Amino acid sequence: MAREASQTVAVIGAGIIGLCAALEIQRCGHRVVLIEPEEPGGRQAASYGNGTWLSPASIMPISVPGLWRKVPGFLLDPTGPFVIRWRDLPGLAGWLLRFILAGRSWAQIEACVAARYPLCKDTVTDHAALAGEAGVPQLIRREGLIFVYRDRTEFLTEAREWEMRAALGVRFSLIEEDELRRLLPQLGAAYRFGARLDDGGQVADPGAYCRALAELALHRGATRVTARATGFTITSGRLRAVETDRGPVACDRAVIAAGIGSRDLARQAGDAVPLISERGYHVVIPDPGVELAAGLMPSDGKMGVVSTPQGLRLAGQVELASVSTPPDWRRADILLGFARAMFPALAERFEGAEIDRWMGHRPSTPDGLPCIGAASACPDVVHAFGHAHTGLIQAPATAKLVAALIDGRIPPFDPSPYSAKRFG
Numbered sequence: 001m002a003r004e005a006s007q008t009v010a011v012i013g014a015g016i017i018g019l020c021a022a023l024e025i026q027r028c029g030h031r032v033v034l035i036e037p038e039e040p041g042g043r044q045a046a047s048y049g050n051g052t053w054l055s056p057a058s059i060m061p062i063s064v065p066g067l068w069r070k071v072p073g074f075l076l077d078p079t080g081p082f083v084i085r086w087r088d089l090p091g092l093a094g095w096l097l098r099f100i101l102a103g104r105s106w107a108q109i110e111a112c113v114a115a116r117y118p119l120c121k122d123t124v125t126d127h128a129a130l131a132g133e134a135g136v137p138q139l140i141r142r143e144g145l146i147f148v149y150r151d152r153t154e155f156l157t158e159a160r161e162w163e164m165r166a167a168l169g170v171r172f173s174l175i176e177e178d179e180l181r182r183l184l185p186q187l188g189a190a191y192r193f194g195a196r197l198d199d200g201g202q203v204a205d206p207g208a209y210c211r212a213l214a215e216l217a218l219h220r221g222a223t224r225v226t227a228r229a230t231g232f233t234i235t236s237g238r239l240r241a242v243e244t245d246r247g248p249v250a251c252d253r254a255v256i257a258a259g260i261g262s263r264d265l266a267r268q269a270g271d272a273v274p275l276i277s278e279r280g281y282h283v284v285i286p287d288p289g290v291e292l293a294a295g296l297m298p299s300d301g302k303m304g305v306v307s308t309p310q311g312l313r314l315a316g317q318v319e320l321a322s323v324s325t326p327p328d329w330r331r332a333d334i335l336l337g338f339a340r341a342m343f344p345a346l347a348e349r350f351e352g353a354e355i356d357r358w359m360g361h362r363p364s365t366p367d368g369l370p371c372i373g374a375a376s377a378c379p380d381v382v383h384a385f386g387h388a389h390t391g392l393i394q395a396p397a398t399a400k401l402v403a404a405l406i407d408g409r410i411p412p413f414d415p416s417p418y419s420a421k422r423f424g
C-alpha cells in the first residue's frame with residue numbers, strides 16, 4: 001500500500017468515534033474538518049450519556065442462541081430490560097430477524113467474539129493516552145469493573161461467556177461475599193458474589209471527555225463546520241465535497257461517524273446498512289451518598305452503575321423503537337428502581353433528589369459488529385459507525401483502522417469482518 005500525501009479529511013460527526021478518528025488522522029499528517037451540527041459530545045450524542053464502561057471484556061454480542069424464545073416476552077412486558085415498541089415493529093421486523101439469525105449458533109458467536117476482541121482489548125490504555133494528550137488524565141479511571149451477582153450459582157449461568165474471556169486472556173478475579181462487602185459496603189445484601197475485571201476502567205465524564213478531545217483536535221489545526229452533512233459530491237469516482245445544510249465542504253476523503261445519523265449517509269455512499277437505534281436511558285442521582293470503588297453491573301439489570309462527577313449514574317435498558325418516537329420515561333424510572341434495590345440504605349435519600357433523565361441512540365447493526373471500511377460507491381468515503389453498546393470502548397481501535405485506511409497503510413488488524421459489504 002502506498003502512503004497518501006497530505007489530504008483534507010472531512011469527519012462527519014463529533015461523537016467519540018468521530019473525535020478519536022479525527023485525532024488519529026491528524027497524527028498521520030492530514031488536515032481534518034469536523035462537520036457536526038451540535039456541541040461535540042453534547043446531549044444529542046450517545047457518547048454523552050452512556051454507562052462510561054471501558055471493558056476489554058465486552059466481546060459478547062447481544063444476540064445469542066435461544067434469544068428468539070424471549071421475543072414474545074419483549075413484546076409483551078413493557079418493563080423488561082429489552083422491549084420492542086409495538087407501533088414501530090413493522091419498521092424493525094427485518095432488522096430483528098437478522099439480529100436473531102446472527103446469533104443462532106455458538107460458532108457464529110465465536111466468530112463475532114474473535115472480531116470484537118481487537119476493537120476492545122486496549123481500550124483503557126488507549127483512552128488513558130488520549131486523555132493525557134488532551135490534558136484531562138483524571139477523566140480515565142482504572143479501578144477495574146465489577147459484575148455483581150446474587151450468588152455463585154447465578155455467576156455460573158454465564159460460565160460460557162467467562163470461559164471465552166479467559167481463553168482470550170482477559171484477566172478477572174472472583175469475589176466472595178466478605179470481600180464484596182468490604183469493597184462495596186453500601187451494596188444491598190441481595191448481591192453476594194462478584195467477578196472483577198482487573199483491567200477495566202471508566203470515563204468519569206464522557207461529555208467532558210468528548211469536549212476535551214474536540215478542543216485538542218482544534219488546537220492541532222482541525223477546522224469546525226457547524227452543519228449537518230446531507231450527502232456527497234463524487235465525480236469520476238473521486239470524492240470532491242461533503243454536502244451539508246450550509247453548503248458543500250470541499251475535501252479529498254470523508255469519514256462517516258454520525259452515530260445513528262450514519263444510515264442515510266452510508267446509503268448515499270453505496271451501502272444499505274441495516275442500522276437502527278437500540279435506545280437506552282440513564283438517570284443521574286446527584287449527591288447520592290455513595291462513591292463506588294469501581295463501576296458495577298448487576299446481573300439482574302445489566303446496566304452500568306457508576307460514580308460520576310455529577311452523581312450516581314445508572315445507564316442501560318434496550319428499547320427498539322424508531323428514532324423519532326418520543327422517549328418512554330418509565331424506562332428511566334426502572335433504572336431508579338434498581339438504584340433503590342441495589343443501595344437500600346440510600347433509597348430514601350434518592351426520593352427527594354433532582355434526577356437527570358436522558359435517552360440516547362445506540363447505533364446498532366444486527367450482527368454485533370460495527371461498519372468500518374471503504375464505502376462501495378467511492379473508496380474515498382470511509383465508514384466508522386454502528387458500534388451499538390460498545391462505541392466508547394471501541395473508539396480508539398476504530399480510529400486506528402480508519403486512519404490506516406485513509407493513510408494507505410497496512411491496518412493494525414484485519415478490518416474485513418467490519419466491511420459494510422457483508423450486508424449485501
Ligand SMILES: Cc1cc2nc3c(=O)[nH]c(=O)nc-3n(C[C@H](O)[C@H](O)[C@H](O)COP(=O)(O)OP(=O)(O)OC[C@H]3O[C@@H](n4cnc5c(N)ncnc54)[C@H](O)[C@@H]3O)c2cc1C
Binds near residue numbers: 014018052304
Ligand atoms: C444507555 C447507554 C449506555 C451505554 N453504555 C456504554 C458503555 O458503558 N460503554 C461503551 O463503550 N458504550 C456504551 N454505549 C454505547 C456508546 O455510547 C455508543 O456506541 C457511542 O457513543 C457511539 O458513538 P458515535 O460517535 O458513533 O455516535 P454519537 O455519540 O451518537 O455521535 C454522533 C454525532 O454525529 C452527529 N451527527 C448525526 N448526524 C449527523 C449529520 N448528518 N452530519 C453531521 N453530524 C451528524 C450527532 O450530532 C452526534 O454528535 C451506551 C449507549 C447507551 C445509549
